[in-house]
Amino acid sequence: MADVPASIPQTAIEPEFGPAAERPGSAAADRAAGPADSGPRPDLALPPVRRVRPTDAARVRAIRLEMLADSPLAFLETLADAAARPHAEFAARVAGMSTGTRTAAFVAEVDGRVVGHAGGQAAHGQPGVSVVFAVYLSPDWRGSGLLAALVDAVAAWSRAAGRPELMLEVVVGNDRAVRAYERLGFVDTGVRVTHPTVPILRELQMARRA
Numbered sequence: 001m002a003d004v005p006a007s008i009p010q011t012a013i014e015p016e017f018g019p020a021a022e023r024p025g026s027a028a029a030d031r032a033a034g035p036a037d038s039g040p041r042p043d044l045a046l047p048p049v050r051r052v053r054p055t056d057a058a059r060v061r062a063i064r065l066e067m068l069a070d071s072p073l074a075f076l077e078t079l080a081d082a083a084a085r086p087h088a089e090f091a092a093r094v095a096g097m098s099t100g101t102r103t104a105a106f107v108a109e110v111d112g113r114v115v116g117h118a119g120g121q122a123a124h125g126q127p128g129v130s131v132v133f134a135v136y137l138s139p140d141w142r143g144s145g146l147l148a149a150l151v152d153a154v155a156a157w158s159r160a161a162g163r164p165e166l167m168l169e170v171v172v173g174n175d176r177a178v179r180a181y182e183r184l185g186f187v188d189t190g191v192r193v194t195h196p197t198v199p200i201l202r203e204l205q206m207a208r209r210a
């Protein structure tokens, strides 16, 4: 599976981020107006998080292309490959993630645009474990607390599916993601693996209860 191979979780590496977009009223603008490192702002009105629906195919495709453009080393697929995939393939994948207990995707939508995404998938050969994959927030929504809501949604789905553990892998160097996950209770398991598509990179594994 180009998006998330059944046996390999989505990975991430910390890219060189430019300044976060700061449209008025955005989380980033709010952050900029507050203390320099104010972190997540519980007072921000977060968009609701929900499971994807089959009708989300175009929106999910858009956020998929955005995440690959924004963070090219963070995910297993290249932007070119994703852009070349037929829409029908995206649509089928989104439909598959909209129901069932093996794989799911959760999104937050603002004005018809998906601004946050997180997937969950039953871990291959590890009963009771869900892999968290394709975690991405549009720049405006970073630092807003939306990540916690997305991970909560994956966790609730995992528990309901009878999998009480969450696992994810992050490319070594993606410190922002590692810190964000630590704040959500994930701990480094000590496991290190070679990145499946860029062998020069290593990934660290993190886990927590769902």
Ligand SMILES: CC(C)(COP(=O)(O)OP(=O)(O)OC[C@H]1O[C@@H](n2cnc3c(N)ncnc32)[C@H](O)[C@@H]1OP(=O)(O)O)[C@@H](O)C(=O)NCCC(=O)NCCS
Binding pocket: 010, 011, 012, 013, 014, 015, 020, 028, 031, 037, 038, 039, 040, 071, 074, 134, 135, 136, 137, 138, 139, 141, 142, 143, 144, 145, 146, 147, 169, 170, 174, 176, 177, 179, 180, 181, 183
């Ligand atoms: C990784 C990601 C999901 C984390 O979400 P987040 O909302 O940024 O997480 P946090 O709010 O916990 O912030 C993480 C760090 O970034 C900082 N930060 C938050 N918003 C920021 C902004 N607008 N500009 C600069 N830094 C910001 C936080 O202060 C925090 O830094 P600290 O650890 O030094 O305190 C998100 O940054 C993202 O989508 N990144 C690109 C894709 C990616 O790497 N995905 C991970 C896949 S494993």
